[in-house]
Amino acid sequence: MNTVQTGDIGEQAATDYLLRAGYDIIERKYRSKIGEVDIIARIKNTIVFIEVKTRRNTNYGFPAEAVTYRKQKKIINTALCYLQQIHNSNMSCRFDVIEVFLTENNKITYNHITNAFIK
Template sequence: MNNIEVGNLGEQAAADYLHQSGYEVLTRKYRTKIGEIDIIAKLKDTVVFVEVKTRRSTRCGFPAEAVTYRKQQKIMNTAMYYLSYTDQTQLYCRFDVIEVFLSDRTMIKYNHIIDAFRA
């Protein structure tokens, strides 16, 4: 599997995980010229912007460590654009990171970091 396939598999697994956990997945791979958000979901009255990081090992560090300050800023700016565009600025929002660990195509482990960073 190449990195794109690993990333796509991880994002699908994270979306399935969120759905099974009671979240409504609103959109995936939301892209603007400002930036990209992997998954936008809703839980009750909260819009949740999720960055998914998938790894086959922790040899180069944990997946969440790749969500740098600069990446967080891009996600927050893209999220503000999404909220404005969809007229949902009155709703509470939060930013989560889901680490997906693959040992093979059938073995998946998750680490859902709720409220991983703030605007």
């Protein structure tokens, strides 16, 4: 299984996790000229921009460590494009990271980091 397939499995697992937790999924793989946001969801009155990082092991560090400052800035700017697109740049929002761990026996575990970084 290549990294794209692993990432797709992780994003689907994260979507399922969010739905079970009461989130409404607005968009998946939202793209703008600036970048991409894996999942845009809503919980209560907050729009949540979510980066999903999936790993089979921690040999190269924890998944959230791959969300560097540069990646955060790209996500923030993409989120601003989205908010302008829906004509609601004053809506409450936050940025989360969901770490998805795939084990050898096909068990999936999650680490949902809310407010992982700020605008």
